[in-house]
Amino acid sequence: MVVKDVFAFEDGRTVFAGEVTSGPAYIKSCDCELLIAGQSLAKFRIEEEIPLRKTNPNLRALSTIGSVDVALVQRSKDQCKLRGV
Numbered sequence: 001m002v003v004k005d006v007f008a009f010e011d012g013r014t015v016f017a018g019e020v021t022s023g024p025a026y027i028k029s030c031d032c033e034l035l036i037a038g039q040s041l042a043k044f045r046i047e048e049e050i051p052l053r054k055t056n057p058n059l060r061a062l063s064t065i066g067s068v069d070v071a072l073v074q075r076s077k078d079q080c081k082l083r084g085v
Contacts, residue, residue: 001060003080008070015050016073016082019058023084027062034068035081042068043085 003018020027027049034042044066052061062082073080 001062001082003073003077003082004059005077006068006070006073006080008068013063013065014068014070015061015063017059017061018082019056020060021058027060031085032082033085034073035083036072036076037079041072042066044068046082 001016001018001020003016005017007015007017009015027046029048030046031043032046033040034044044064046062046064046066050061050063052059
């Protein structure tokens, strides 16, 4: 997933929204890593994909309760990716 936006919620959950151009039609819970400019900065577990009403079929949303530096992701959105491990 190429991260286009990230949201932090008071309950500790972080939601990533972005584009997925290849891979499964539905993303199940799995371990992933956060890459910024190609470097792995964090690993955490994502929950199942959040269903969206969407006009862009590549737009997807994933959430985690893992520790995420949301400010860093927001500053690096153009270079930020999530990848399953």
